Amino acid sequence: MTENREHWGSRFGFILAAAGSAIGLGNIWKFPHMAGQHGGAAFTLVYLICIIVVGLPILLAEFAIGRRTQLNPVGAFKALSGNSQWKWVGLLGLGAAFVILSFYSVVGGWTLKYTYLALTGAFSTFSSENNVAAQVFNNFISDPIQPIFWHVLFMGLCILIINKGVKGGIERWSKILMPLLLVLLLVLVVRGVTLEGAGEGLRFLFAPKWGDLDAEGVILALGHSFFTISLGMGTMITYGSYLRRDTDLLRAALSVIVLDTVIALLAGVAIFTAVFALGQDPAEGPGLIFVVLPTLFPLMPGGAVFGVLFFFLLFVAALTSAISILEVVTAYFIDEKGWSRSRATVTFGTIIAAVGVFASLSLGDFNVLAPLGDLTFFDMLDGLSSKYLLPIGGLLTAIFVMKRWGLTNFMEELQAGSAWFKLPQRLVWGFFLVAGLVVAYILFDEVLGILV
Ligand code: TRP
Numbered sequence: 087m088t089e090n091r092e093h094w095g096s097r098f099g100f101i102l103a104a105a106g107s108a109i110g111l112g113n114i115w116k117f118p119h120m121a122g123q124h125g126g127a128a129f130t131l132v133y134l135i136c137i138i139v140v141g142l143p144i145l146l147a148e149f150a151i152g153r154r155t156q157l158n159p160v161g162a163f164k165a166l167s168g169n170s171q172w173k174w175v176g177l178l179g180l181g182a183a184f185v186i187l188s189f190y191s192v193v194g195g196w197t198l199k200y201t202y203l204a205l206t207g208a209f210s211t212f213s214s215e216n217n218v219a220a221q222v223f224n225n226f227i228s229d230p231i232q233p234i235f236w237h238v239l240f241m242g243l244c245i246l247i248i249n250k251g252v253k254g255g256i257e258r259w260s261k262i263l264m265p266l267l268l269v270l271l272l273v274l275v276v277r278g279v280t281l282e283g284a285g286e287g288l289r290f291l292f293a294p295k296w297g298d299l300d301a302e303g304v305i306l307a308l309g310h311s312f313f314t315i316s317l318g319m320g321t322m323i324t325y326g327s328y329l330r331r332d333t334d335l336l337r338a339a340l341s342v343i344v345l346d347t348v349i350a351l352l353a354g355v356a357i358f359t360a361v362f363a364l365g366q367d368p369a370e371g372p373g374l375i376f377v378v379l380p381t382l383f384p385l386m387p388g389g390a391v392f393g394v395l396f397f398f399l400l401f402v403a404a405l406t407s408a409i410s411i412l413e414v415v416t417a418y419f420i421d422e423k424g425w426s427r428s429r430a431t432v433t434f435g436t437i438i439a440a441v442g443v444f445a446s447l448s449l450g451d452f453n454v455l456a457p458l459g460d461l462t463f464f465d466m467l468d469g470l471s472s473k474y475l476l477p478i479g480g481l482l483t484a485i486f487v488m489k490r491w492g493l494t495n496f497m498e499e500l501q502a503g504s505a506w507f508k509l510p511q512r513l514v515w516g517f518f519l520v521a522g523l524v525v526a527y528i529l530f531d532e533v534l535g536i537l538v
Contacts, residue, residue, distance in 0.1 A: 091156050092252040094328050099257040101338055103410075104325050105345040106260040109267070110407030111193055112314040113350040114400050115375050118357045120310060122368035124303030127294040130354070132304055136311035136524070137343060143514075143521045144317050144480045145339045147487045150499040152326025153335070158417035159320030162327065166491050175482045179320035180418055182475040184434075186319070187411040188441035189467040191244070194408055195236030195446075197401040199226065200376060204393035209380040219381045223373060228450035237442050244408050245435035248416055249428050252328050256409055263402045270399040271352045277392055278359030287358035290368060291351075308528045309472055315346055318476030318483070321410045324417045334504045349403075356396075360386070375400070412438070473532055477525050484522040488515070 094100040121129045155162040160176030167173075203209065212219045227233055247255045278284055312318050326335075357375070360382050361368050370378050379396065383389035412435060419430035444454055448463035455463050487496050493515055501508060 092328060093330055094257055095253045097333050097338070099253075099261055100325070100329060100333065101341050101345075102264045103256050103260040103406075104322065104338065104342045106256075106264050106406030107316045107321055107325065107410030108314060108342055108346040108407075109264070109349045110314075110403045111190065111197075111400070112310065112407070113346065114353040114403055115193070115372075116310065117314065117350045118354050119370070119372050119374040120303075120306055121291065121354060122358070122361075122374055123371060124300060124306060125295065125298030126290040126358075126368070127292050128296050128299035129303050129307055130291060130351075131294055132299065133307040133311060134347065136308050137315070137347060139517075140308065140480070140521045140524050141311045141315045141317065141343060142339060143517045144312075144483055145315055145322055145342065146335060146500060147483050147496065147518075148317065148320070148322035149326040149329070149335045149339060150496055151483070151487075151491070152323035153329045153331065153333070154495075154499045156327050158327065158421045159323045159414065160418055161421050162320075162323055163486070166495075167486075170490075172486060172490060175479060175486065176320060176323075176418075178475065178482075179318070179323075179479050180415060182319035182471055182479060183321075183411050183414045184438055184441065185467050185475060186471045187408060187438045189445045189464050190404070190408055190411065191241045191439065191442045192233065192237045192446045192464065194240035194401065194404040195233055195238075196227065196376065197397055197404050198240055199233070199236045200380070200397040201394065201401055203380070204383070204390070204397050207390060209393050210384050210390065212381045212384060219377045220373065222380075223376045227446075230447060230450055230452070233446045233449075234443055237446055238439055240405070240408070241435055241439040241442065243405060244412050245431050247405075247409050248412050248431045248435070251427060252413075256413065259409075260406055263406055267399055267402050268349070270395050271349065271356060274356040274392060274396060274399075275352050275359075277386065277388070278356045278363075281359060281363035281386070283363040284359035287360070287362035287368075288355065290362060291354045291358050305528055305531055308524065309477065312476045312480055313472045314350065315343065316407070316410060318479035319411075319471075320414050320479070324414045325410065327417070332503045335500055336504055474529070477529050481522055481525045481529065484518050484525070488518050488522070493518075 094103065117133070151162050151166065155165045157165055158176070159179045160173050163172040163176045212222070247259055249255065250258070278287070316322060357379070358368060361378060364382050364385055366378050366382065380393065383393035386392060412431065415434045416427060416430045419425040419434070420427055445464040445467055448454065453462050455461055455466060487493065493511055497509070497511055497514060
């Protein structure tokens, strides 16, 4: 075990950094638009159940694997399996990091651009009709230059933070940015619930109407629980590897899950109260935030300020998640290949940014996948990662704990540093089995969906 490996400065810092990874575009952008399209409260409830049943065991597994080995995901699987083929689970995660970050950073760039638009007062010219906002949004994302400029800027910020290392970069910035995020969101929630007619938005989000939930909604809720807690590609193994053994993993995992869920629900409240109070369509889809909200802000008292706050908040959330993805790649090249931190960060940050350029261009006139059909390169990266790579990674991690590392070893690591009562091993085994079966079911369903 590496003695000179960097470690988190405090347990609190670790929890904020892990929560910073979990809380991102998934919570504030993806969750509301998916809930809006798939039954509101009913979708929310299924998603919450999945977080507990699938998310918690796999998050604990990743933390434990990382802390035990003090290594990046590839090194960690190698170390615990005696250098067998299990290292491929780590390599799969590394591949997923490239895939996810290249499109995530493009959307991160959009949040920067919208913060800038809000600052310059551009929203005030958007009418209450969706058309103008939709046109501005579509023109922007399909432009060959504009979104790439913001994407490269976003990636540059990522590189700068990761280059500063674990304590001085990730932890320091998470400690500033995450509490700021919570405060900004609370301000927006107060703004939302005090709008006239906000009650309807709350009912939409919290009072289930089961008839509105379709089969696709259930599958999406399951898949989203992976994405939102950053599971299935070794992010949480990497963050766990910077832990000392005195941290209570169960408490840390529960904190991350609760914070992540609270932020998603707060974002839902802020958005749906505004959408309903101002008579907009909750099922607008992925444009919900970028198209609907900029038309809402000018109609609210103080909307100019709230517009700036909202998009800045979204940018902050995206940034603390994006750095957690780049850190996986960086840790691998430091641990396994002996590279310096700055060489690893700059090299792979640049490569990922270059792939992202093609993701962004694919939303305009240059889609590298065009010869194959309608699918954009951007959507392909998104679908490939959240539908396949993450669930496969998560499933293999659960199987690894049960079959290779062994539940006894896992439990020993889990309970080091824990003041909790000893969990019965059978119960934990049951949790892993259920988690594995649920994920296997999602994958099976998706593959069948392709075949049929
Ligand atoms: N969880 C983040 C979000 O909700 C995104 C993210 C960060 C992620 N790291 C990840 C997703 C690793 C999957 C795997 O936006």
